[in-house]
Amino acid sequence: MLSTSNAASISDLRLVARRRLPQFAFDFIDGGAEDEINLRSNRSAFQKLELVPRYLAGVSDPKTETEIFGVSYSAPFGISPMGFLNMAWPGADLAVARLAARQNIPYMVSSAASTNLEDLATAADGNAWFQIYLSAMQGLDDQLLARARSAGYKILVVTVDVPRPGKRDRDVRNGLEIPFRLTPRIIADLMLHPRWSLETLKHGVPGFGNFDQESMEKIGTQSLADIQKTLFSQDLDWDDLRRLRDKWNGPLLIKGILHPEDALKSIDAGCDAIVVSNHGGRQADYGPAAIAALPAIISATKSKVPILLDSGIRRGADIVRAKALGASLAFAGRAFAYGLAAGGTAGAQISYNILQSELVAALGQLGVQDFSSVREEMLMGHAGNQHR
Numbered sequence: 378m379l380s381t382s383n384a385a386s387i388s389d390l391r392l393v394a395r396r397r398l399p400q401f402a403f404d405f406i407d408g409g410a411e412d413e414i415n416l417r418s419n420r421s422a423f424q425k426l427e428l429v430p431r432y433l434a435g436v437s438d439p440k441t442e443t444e445i446f447g448v449s450y451s452a453p454f455g456i457s458p459m460g461f462l463n464m465a466w467p468g469a470d471l472a473v474a475r476l477a478a479r480q481n482i483p484y485m486v487s488s489a490a491s492t493n494l495e496d497l498a499t500a501a502d503g504n505a506w507f508q509i510y511l512s513a514m515q516g517l518d519d520q521l522l523a524r525a526r527s528a529g530y531k532i533l534v535v536t537v538d539v540p541r542p543g544k545r546d547r548d549v550r551n552g553l554e555i556p557f558r559l560t561p562r563i564i565a566d567l568m569l570h571p572r573w574s575l576e577t578l579k580h581g582v583p584g585f586g587n588f589d590q591e592s593m594e595k596i597g598t599q600s601l602a603d604i605q606k607t608l609f610s611q612d613l614d615w616d617d618l619r620r621l622r623d624k625w626n627g628p629l630l631i632k633g634i635l636h637p638e639d640a641l642k643s644i645d646a647g648c649d650a651i652v653v654s655n656h657g658g659r660q661a662d663y664g665p666a667a668i669a670a671l672p673a674i675i676s677a678t679k680s681k682v683p684i685l686l687d688s689g690i691r692r693g694a695d696i697v698r699a700k701a702l703g704a705s706l707a708f709a710g711r712a713f714a715y716g717l718a719a720g721g722t723a724g725a726q727i728s729y730n731i732l733q734s735e736l737v738a739a740l741g742q743l744g745v746q747d748f749s750s751v752r753e754e755m756l757m758g759h760a761g762n763q764h765r
């Protein structure tokens with residue numbers, strides 16, 4: 378039977394996760410918006426990009442070290458911010474924070490994490506970047522920014538692709554509310570998954586680690602989409618971004634950009650890097666795959682700032698594909714969440730091992746000694762590779 382000990386891939390971990398988690402918890406992690414076309418196109422767009430192997434290149438031990446903002450990381454991929462991640466397994470947030478420290482990879486801490494930003498900064502030991510959603514609630518942003526600063530975060534990521542909550546049909550069908558409302562359907566789901574239910578009960582039902590009692594009371598019990606409406610500002614504009622820029626001293630990244638003009642406006646507003654992302658297909662089901670939106674953004678921004686990418690990374694070769702199209706670093710969300718859900722806190726390491734070993738193997742096949750030398754010419758269809 379498939380388990381974490383014989384899982385060969387991230388999709389194997391997903392299958393184990395599906396067995397272990399109550400359906401509402403698995404669907405929260407796994408699901409995408411509406412018909413999930415975008416969720417699937419994030420994968421198919423990667424799969425269409427063929428990299429042409431080059432042999433007899435004398436590659437020994439390929440190097441994967443990558444530098445951004447003057448910091449050197451051991452691998453060219455990191456962990457995307459995930460709110461409410463302890464739904465995967467109790468302690469999931471802390472497990473990814475520790476993984477980031479152990480493996481020296483970047484980790485974006487979600488402001489909607491189940492664990493508070495101070496504990497995650499300590500556990501990630503300098504490898505954590507703080508991700509914020511600008512809030513509709515008076516004063517909340519300034520409080521979070523002040524806490525992030527004093528916890529030692531240097532890099533701030535602002536996510537802009539939730540002007541309206543993503544309509545995730547699976548969550549609507551499951552009646553997912555925070556804190557859980559114990560409907561007969563959810564009780565039956567919990568009883569069918571006793572291991573997750575008992576562990577979760579023992580550690581406390583996951584909530585939002587960063588919001589004080591007063592904010593939580595204002596939020597009350599609501600569907601996740603309604604909580605997002607209460608918490609996140611729906612009418613952000615470029616002036617809001619400029620105001621945020623003025624408040625933060627270190628590097629500021631904008632996450633959730635898909636249009637080249639928005640990328641250019643982000644640079645004008647003072648952003649130091651752009652994360653091309655469609656939120657893993659959880660927001661606008663009619664939009665492009667993030668990797669498909671990348672080339673136009675790379676060509677418009679002309680290397681003025683680093684361009685990062687997430688959404689759809691499941692294989693080590695996807696990280697090479699993103700780099701070949703010009704992304705400096707790739708991030709993955711669900712690849713880590715599936716590992717956590719499948720293997721508990723130890724599962725984050727399993728996800729990392731799979732991605733990193735696939736990446737190193739791909740570099741060997743592609744004749745690349747150093748990840749930094751991955752080039753667009755390696756893609757099929759590029760001049761020099763047009764033999765069909």
Ligand SMILES: Cc1cc2nc3c(=O)[nH]c(=O)nc-3n(C[C@H](O)[C@H](O)[C@H](O)COP(=O)(O)O)c2cc1C
Binds near residue numbers: 655714
């Ligand atoms: C369970 C879950 C929670 C998420 N929460 C956040 C969040 O709080 N902030 C954010 O910017 N993005 C959030 N995202 C989006 C991820 O940061 C990332 O963009 C996405 O997962 C990348 O796609 P992938 O899962 O295919 O790797 C979340 C994604 C998932 C799966």
